[in-house]
Amino acid sequence: MPDRRIRIIVAKPGLDGHDRGAKIVARALRDAGMEVIYTGLRQTPEQIANAAVQEDVDVVGISILSGAHNTIIPRICQLLRGAGMEDVLVIVGGIVPDEDITGLKESGVAAVFQPGASTQEIVDFIRSHVKQAA
């Protein structure tokens, strides 16, 4: 059992303002007992990686519906690795077509939750995959 609550940053990169999903997921994770930091809208990859380091999170959850995921998400993963956060669990939710998932996973994403995914699936995935620093 982890000796502290799971810490997660819910990040909203890209130019779109559709925050319905990000806010619902943030709240569901909080209800599931996790500590959630929501970044707000239109964060750059640099801002997201910096926040992840500063908040010392276990999980980075990225919500994106703008279609720019193939440009933005690999960059976030690279910045996280560069900052020594190799163990952080990166998950993605939003409008991501099937054919883009392999590429995102190769860049370091652990899972992509597509439209229709339930918040319970997300909670379960995080609990079974998170690696917490001692």
Add this chain to the structure above:
Amino acid sequence: MAKTVNPDARKVGALKERQEKFTTLSGVPVEPLYTENDLKDFGYERDLGDPGEYPYTRGIHRTMYHGKLWTMRQFSGFGSPEDTNQRLHYLLKQGQTGLSIAFDLPTLMGYDSDHPLAEGEVGKCGVAVSSLDDMETLLAGLPLDRITTSMTINSPAAMIWAMYLVVAEKNGADWKHISGTLQNDILKEYIAQKEYIFPPGPSMRLVVDSIVFSAKETPRWNPISISGYHIREAGSTAVQELAFTLRDGIEYVDWMRRAGLDVDDFAPRLSFFFNSHNDLFEEIAKFRAARKVWATVMRERFGAKNPRSWLCRFHTQTAGCSLTAQQPYNNVVRTAIQALAGVLGGTQSLHTNSLDEAWALPTEHAATVALRTQQVIAHESGVASVADPLGGSYFLEKLTLDTERACYEYFDKIDAMGGMVTAIEKGFPQNEIHEAAYAYQRAVEQKEKIIVGVNDFVTEEDRPVDILVIDEAIARRQREKLAKLKKKRDSAHVQRTLEALGGAAKTDRNLMPYILECVRSYATLGEMCHVLRKVFGTYEEPAFR
């Protein structure tokens, strides 16, 4: 009206009901039966009136669709201006009767295609338009004096509209005759869609400037489309969509009057835009209540004398958020039901979503099926032959009255806060919507609400449909075009027009003439917004906890 046969008709006795509670999609409880007893305070003249008569519950025209069908206006835009221009010509050839243009996210946020934040976003969610040059390409060969064009643009609406006006001017189309709609509804951006640039005060000033300019220069143009669509997509209930939209409308009227205009000088050109979701009767009730509440507000609250000021004219779009990525062909059925609600609710124009839009922007094939859905409703279903054909239904009339009452309750709350701008700064509508969205999500996860193909009737399937992919090469070509334009234009002149805009922004002069001059000099959208960002500052919303 016949007398109720059995006053206990609602009591279903020992029958076992198939679910614990029955509610509308928005969670409003519904009874198993509605009768005359539900309409005790109901009066035909006060609550309905004939179609074309105050308070317009039954429709804004006497004969509704006998004279003219609703405008079939499919929202379209992707990739480069060349790509979208082709799609617009295609849609007109297929019998579409009005145009509606979607812009990409950099354009919506006031960034040119070559801005660092535009990387990965160019042409993805709509068409990229950075300058007059792009707008000329986008509108090439379209008869601007004969078609009506709707443009979904908000924070930089004044700049994009100026580009449209200058193209019309160059093509010899008279501003007095051109017609169309600018969304230009910044309040719902703060509330729901969140594509804002400047703080509310300067944003409202840009809206007021464009409406004032329009009242004088483009009398057939709708300079604003006060929108509930995005509020609903963000997860609101039907009542919240209605109440926040109409309260936004009240806010605009207040600001226009403070700018010194008489309500009847601009109110006839205000237009609205609603969502049509899955619950057929709830949606029809919402549309009918919208007309009644707006007519009452305009006549009683604002003292408008011109009957055209009382009319709630609206566009409807079927609910994007109702589309499922799973079993996408089911979306054709959902869209047909939602479109039917729009027509039975008396809409002036309609967009039907395409079956593949939970995945991406629609392919040409999917967009054609969506347009055909409207054509089937118009020409085969028979519903367009009679005005307000469901008027008098006990259930519908009760729902319409309840929706109206709930809408006024929200007005009272927002009035007490000092108006919509203050309510937004407090996060009130944002929180109400979030609570509703979360409650709905929980109801779906607990299977209190069934979504076919998602939480029930699930099937294993392969990749279900072909989807539209936007080529990254578009962004490169857009950047090259911008570089060429910047070499070709008279830079000193561009600089002068931009400085004049910045100077005027610091005064209370109407900014439209300054923006038009910038556009004529081929200043880019990003350059104009940059100048205004420096004067007005930018907006960050209150933190979500």
